[in-house]
Amino acid sequence: MIGVFDSGVGGMTVARALEAAMPDRGIVYFGDLARTPYGSKSAETIIRYSLENSRFLLDQGARMLVIACNSASSVAAAAVRAEFDVPVFEVIEPAVARAVAVAGNGRIGVIGTRATVASGVYEKKIRAAAPGAKVFSVPCPLLVPLVEEGWLSRRETRMILRRYLAPLKRKQVDAIVLGCTHYPLLADEIRARAGKRVTVIDSSLEVAAVVAAYLRDHPGFAATIGGRPGRYHVSDTTPAAAQIAKMIFGREINLEKVRTP
Amino acid sequence: MIGVFDSGVGGMTVARALEAAMPDRGIVYFGDLARTPYGSKSAETIIRYSLENSRFLLDQGARMLVIACNSASSVAAAAVRAEFDVPVFEVIEPAVARAVAVAGNGRIGVIGTRATVASGVYEKKIRAAAPGAKVFSVPCPLLVPLVEEGWLSRRETRMILRRYLAPLKRKQVDAIVLGCTHYPLLADEIRARAGKRVTVIDSSLEVAAVVAAYLRDHPGFAATIGGRPGRYHVSDTTPAAAQIAKMIFGREINLEKVRTP
Numbered sequence: 001m002i003g004v005f006d007s008g009v010g011g012m013t014v015a016r017a018l019e020a021a022m023p024d025r026g027i028v029y030f031g032d033l034a035r036t037p038y039g040s041k042s043a044e045t046i047i048r049y050s051l052e053n054s055r056f057l058l059d060q061g062a063r064m065l066v067i068a069c070n071s072a073s074s075v076a077a078a079a080v081r082a083e084f085d086v087p088v089f090e091v092i093e094p095a096v097a098r099a100v101a102v103a104g105n106g107r108i109g110v111i112g113t114r115a116t117v118a119s120g121v122y123e124k125k126i127r128a129a130a131p132g133a134k135v136f137s138v139p140c141p142l143l144v145p146l147v148e149e150g151w152l153s154r155r156e157t158r159m160i161l162r163r164y165l166a167p168l169k170r171k172q173v174d175a176i177v178l179g180c181t182h183y184p185l186l187a188d189e190i191r192a193r194a195g196k197r198v199t200v201i202d203s204s205l206e207v208a209a210v211v212a213a214y215l216r217d218h219p220g221f222a223a224t225i226g227g228r229p230g231r232y233h234v235s236d237t238t239p240a241a242a243q244i245a246k247m248i249f250g251r252e253i254n255l256e257k258v259r260t261p
Numbered sequence: 262m263i264g265v266f267d268s269g270v271g272g273m274t275v276a277r278a279l280e281a282a283m284p285d286r287g288i289v290y291f292g293d294l295a296r297t298p299y300g301s302k303s304a305e306t307i308i309r310y311s312l313e314n315s316r317f318l319l320d321q322g323a324r325m326l327v328i329a330c331n332s333a334s335s336v337a338a339a340a341v342r343a344e345f346d347v348p349v350f351e352v353i354e355p356a357v358a359r360a361v362a363v364a365g366n367g368r369i370g371v372i373g374t375r376a377t378v379a380s381g382v383y384e385k386k387i388r389a390a391a392p393g394a395k396v397f398s399v400p401c402p403l404l405v406p407l408v409e410e411g412w413l414s415r416r417e418t419r420m421i422l423r424r425y426l427a428p429l430k431r432k433q434v435d436a437i438v439l440g441c442t443h444y445p446l447l448a449d450e451i452r453a454r455a456g457k458r459v460t461v462i463d464s465s466l467e468v469a470a471v472v473a474a475y476l477r478d479h480p481g482f483a484a485t486i487g488g489r490p491g492r493y494h495v496s497d498t499t500p501a502a503a504q505i506a507k508m509i510f511g512r513e514i515n516l517e518k519v520r521t522p
Contacts, residue, residue: 034306035296045295045497145406156421236306240375
């Protein structure tokens with residue numbers, strides 16, 4: 001199965017995209033709701049949690065890992081790759097590749113949690129791929145709580161989005177990378193406020209395309225990834241989480257509670 | 262020492278109130294930043310965390326416990342009292358006593374996190390003390406992230422407060438209980454929007470008064486509570502947390518990082 005973890009249910013946007021791209025592949029998901037969110041926590045703590053989550057997924061039968069959390073992708077991907085001998089994908093590289101394909105050496109905006117923006121990971125990776133690119137990053141810490149409240153198109157949400165996006169508008173960016181797995185749920189509102197000529201890049205779609213390409217290119221390995229129905233584990237259950245899961249998938253998702261790994 | 266724990270740094274409003282009421286008593290604090298927030302988590306998970314936090318504080322020399330988190334007070338106080346043989350205070354009873362003193366059998370509003378409001382704890386306790394009282398509770402899940410961003414008097418914060426307080430205005434409440442330890446930082450904005458005739462009840466001040474009274478009434482026990490300077494432990498450190506601690510105390514607070522208990 002394809003193992004996918006996130007700090008909560010936001011990473012289910014990635015699971016949904018994987019499912020849409022490869023309906024014949026089984027997914028095992030872990031959402032660390034008992035310790036969510038990661039974005040406001042230190043790198044050391046996020047690394048420890050990511051290693052625990054990865055071990056849990058491998059114990060559940062995962063043969064590859066997708067880190068569906070930008071905070072964990074930015075600070076813990078190297079540690080996960082060093083610890084475990086399976087293919088490990090994360091959500092940043094694919095979004096960076098797309099941003100560079102779209103904007104080249106132009107102007108690229110990145111929005112994300114504080115941890116993701118502070119890590120500077122998008123900036124470094126975009127510059128490595130396109131040394132002439134100009135990158136402008138804006139931390140948007142209130143968007144996750146707004147999404148988790150289901151306030152997707154409220155007036156307050158639109159005002160806060162306008163405030164967050166204002167510096168990117170002033171910089172006249174060509175593309176905006178949604179650097180958080182919750183943000184695809186706000187993609188329409190972000191597009192409406194970003195302006196018509198701006199490409200909004202949804203990393204859940206990009207990572208799904210990269211994983212699909214990897215499996216196409218590695219048919220022997222791909223044969224070990226079965227077609228069992230998705231299993232969704234969480235370290236805590238709340239009505240709000242169940243509702244967001246339903247909002248993301250457009251159907252009821254059975255969240256199985258497990259003890260924090 | 263007086264042991265105080267919270268899911269994060271919000272409970273420092275209680276530590277500050279204890280310090281102001283009893284400058285000669287030592288405080289040992291634990292803020293569970295590695296697993297914050299509690300308000301969106303299940304009762305089972307909050308109880309487990311509260312027992313772990315209490316054990317940590319007792320190991321650090323606490324002789325009494327103050328649960329400085331409404332979510333933990335509402336769902337875990339009984340479990341902490343059953344497990345440990347020390348005086349345990351929480352932030353709900355003192356605020357309820359004050360609300361009933363102010364509003365009697367009148368109309369009382371309560372604002373808090375989802376977990377606190379869903380627990381119905383304020384409603385039950387107010388009705389037990391004043392059976393004729395009418396209680397109106399409103400979950401305000403966005404206020405904690407807004408405070409943690411330092412958005413204390415931004416236009417968006419005022420709009421969101423207006424939306425949250427509208428049902429209480431319609432009900433013409435006599436008092437509003439701030440049912441979350443972050444909310445005292447928004448007390449001025451809440452007062453401005455609640456109307457002049459409404460008493461806003463800050464549970465940090467109420468619990469400090471109750472603890473001071475207990476120590477006054479138990480001089481033998483009080484003699485075991487020394488006057489060492491406050492020690493502030495956290496399970497994770499971030500610049501934002503250090504900033505909120507400073508905002509609460511009006512001075513730099515040394516946050517010592519410890520492993521999650």
